[in-house]
Amino acid sequence: MPKIALIVASERLDKLFPAVTLATTAAISGWEAELFFTFWGLLALKKGYEPSEVSLDYQAYQDLLKEALASGSMPGWRTVLHQGVATGRVKIYACSSSLGMFGMTADDLEEYVDSVAGAATFLGKAKDAEVTLFVS
Amino acid sequence: MEPDVTVDATFQTCPGPLIALAEAVSRAAPGQVVKLLATDPAAPSDVREWSAGTGHKLLEITRDGDVYEMYIEVSG
Numbered sequence: 698m699p700k701i702a703l704i705v706a707s708e709r710l711d712k713l714f715p716a717v718t719l720a721t722t723a724a725i726s727g728w729e730a731e732l733f734f735t736f737w738g739l740l741a742l743k744k745g746y747e748p749s750e751v752s753l754d755y756q757a758y759q760d761l762l763k764e765a766l767a768s769g770s771m772p773g774w775r776t777v778l779h780q781g782v783a784t785g786r787v788k789i790y791a792c793s794s795s796l797g798m799f800g801m802t803a804d805d806l807e808e809y810v811d812s813v814a815g816a817a818t819f820l821g822k823a824k825d826a827e828v829t830l831f832v833s
Numbered sequence: 834m835e836p837d838v839t840v841d842a843t844f845q846t847c848p849g850p851l852i853a854l855a856e857a858v859s860r861a862a863p864g865q866v867v868k869l870l871a872t873d874p875a876a877p878s879d880v881r882e883w884s885a886g887t888g889h890k891l892l893e894i895t896r897d898g899d900v901y902e903m904y905i906e907v908s909g
Contacts, residue, residue: 718847718848721848721852722847722848722851722852722879725851725852725855725883726855726882726883726886726887727886727887728886765846768844769844769845770844770845770846770849771845771846771849772845772848772849772852777848777852780852780856
């Protein structure tokens with residue numbers, strides 16, 4: 698089965714949406730998806746933390762995104778991610794060094810996170826992926 | 834064509850229609866026909882690609898104004 702491997706290095710909504718859209722679309726198409734959340738991306742996996750901003754460059758368009766979400770035409774990024782996780786084919790890894798940088802432990806992470814991992818672990822998962830992307 | 838299940842994903846943007854379709858197909862029995870309604874202009878090509886990759890059979894795509902109607906037969 699094909700595989701997509703994504704590095705998610707930002708918790709800004711304009712980064713999270715395409716990342717989870719691709720991962721979940723891959724999963725419901727029968728692909729495997731490996732997601733490595735690192736640096737600021739790791740914040741998106743923190744329990745009780747709700748990413749709410751787009752990147753600074755695109756703040757002028759933020760209301761358009763919020764309106765699309767409020768109208769229901771666009772599903773929330775976490776809803777999309779959960780739908781991918783529910784297939785059993787989306788794996789979520791939390792970068793160990795970023796975890797340390799934020800002073801967090803594995804207990805601070807959402808339950809759908811599969812494991813805390815280092816670069817070598819992710820490379821092992823990603824080495825046979827047909828699609829690899831760095832989202833930041 | 835008379836579908837067994839109809840999924841209305843009109844006014845949902847990508848990836849909403851495909852997620853709705855995949856959920857309906859996963860609940861349907863082999864041989865049943867799922868009808869997906871969508872207004873997302875990417876839906877026909879997305880459904881075509883998804884069907885080719887998953888093995889479910891795309892029977893027909895029709896269009897009524899802004900609404901695409903896609904018929905998918907669930908594989909075994």
